[in-house]
Amino acid sequence: MESLKLGALEVWPPVVLAPMAGITNSAFRTLCREQGGGLFVCEMITTRALVERNAKTLRMIRFAPDERPRSVQLYGIDPQTVGRAVRMIAEEGLADHVDLNFGCPVPKVTRRGGGSALPYKRNLFRAILREAVRNAGTLPVTVKMRKGIDDDHLTYLDAGRIAEQEGVAAVALHGRTAVQHYGGTADWEAVARLKEAVTTIPVLGNGDIWSADDARRMIERTGCDGVVVGRGCLGRPWLFADLAAMCAGSDERARPALGEVAAVMDRHATLLTECFGSEPTAVTDFRKHVGWYLKGFTVGADLRRRLATSSSLAALREGLAELDPAQPWPGEVADTPRGKTNARDRVHLPAGWLDDPYDLAVPDAGAELDTSGG
Structure with missing residues (x-):
């Protein structure tokens, strides 16, 4: 496989650790980096909390001295606040890469119009990306998203094209809708369709990668340019060693006693x-x-x-x-789902959210999360 090119950054292997609240702190990132290379993203940082220099948020954005590239995921719903947060990161040298969260399905995020709810508002989504890229300087900006709110409100193809048009460096797709949460089976075919629609920037696949062989199958089936790993590395940091071996064409796998x-x-x-x-x-x-x-x-x-x-x-x-x-090592039973696996009955959304997919109005200012971590 080729390395993952994000602007001036070159990442090998083309593997990304997904941000997970309460998990991907500097300790876990260090543990995973010791196993293999890739891009290791910190816990979700709220743009409002960052620009207000919230003490907890500033602690969360600290990196180990040898941690390169330093990767931050931002959550925000206001284009201006997102732009200010990205500019702060760029001007103060706080990170080398910015990822934008449009995939979080938890109710406290979606009921405010954020996370996986936001790409439904195409013009607002575009405005946020435009402000982020405009303020990023030389830092690459990427997007992580889901298929949509539910099967009746799919947004990923529109969102992917918008991201490509606005100068985003790469898009990552979790092959589930928000209502699926972490239940059911990830739709890898959606990753393939996004790869067909978005042709000038890398497309990364995410969902149901429990082993390096799962990652290999996803890449072969979808043609994606790399993978994003979340729950698959819980209790399995050596998965990154396996992924590095897989990307190098080796069948060697860690099987620790x-x-x-x-x-x-x-x-x-x-x-x-x-x-x-x-x-x-x-x-x-x-x-x-x-x-x-x-x-x-x-x-x-x-x-x-x-x-x-x-x-x-x-x-x-x-x-x-x-x-x-x-x-x-207990064998295949060890490479089965871990972490959250439940689906939801519905997605909590702001009142009238689905009325107009092109409405540019920013949700009420009080809707912005003020604490980082998800």
């Missing part, structure tokens, strides 16, 4: 301690990762519980030491 997995878990918790500057906070945050790391392995219920309720690194390491280090 439980002892190796335990070592990665220890490393992850240690990095979180450095990230948060608080051991109790870090170990508490790590609890949600325990089940993902151990999926498919035979581990007793009591030990799983103790690992998932540890309150110190010492207690966590004591539990990790009890795992059978020789227990082999």
Whole structure:
């Protein structure tokens, strides 16, 4: 495969870590980067919070000294605020790449007209992209989106063409609608249709990539220029090593025994301690990762519980030491869905949102999220 070209940036392998709230902090990004190359995006940053220099947001946008390229995902619904945020990133050298979030399906975002709801408003979507690109200087701006709100309100082909026209460097498509949330099966054929419609910039595919072989099948089936990985790397940071091997044409895959997995878990918790500057906070945050790391392995219920309720690194390491280090990789059962898998009955939208797809009006100023992270 060829490298991914985003403006002046060249990314090899053409693999992107999707932003995930509460997951893709600097600790997790470091852990994944240690396994293989690519583009590793931080948690979603709210444009309003950034331009107002919210303390939490400024902490979230910090990167490790050796982290290159530095990638930020922004969420916003007001073209002017998005433009100011992008200009701040460019002028202050806060990142090397800006991704715009038009894929988030959670109600607190869509009911404000943001995330996966926004591309339905074609002119507003265009205005946001135009302001972002205009203020980015030499930084590449990319877009991550979904197919649309639901099957009756698909937007991805229009959105892809608009992004291409407005000078966006690449578009990534999650092959689900907002109402699907993370349920059902990702529509890879939609990625193929977007690739046919958008011909001058890279198109990336996202959805149901649980292994490097899934990524290979997506690329072969859709012709996409690279992949975006989200839930597939939960408890599996070595997926990035597998993806690098796949992109290089190798069939070599990581199949860590439980002892190796335990070592990665220890490393992850240690990095979180450095990230948060608080051991109790870090170990508490790590609890949600325990089940993902151990999926498919035979581990007793009591030990799983103790690992998932540890309150110190010492207690966590004591539990990790009890795992059978020789227990082999459990096989295909380990490469199955992790994280959220539910669909929704409906998408929460602002009143009258579907009345006019070309309405340029910005949602009420109070609708802008004021906290980062999703």
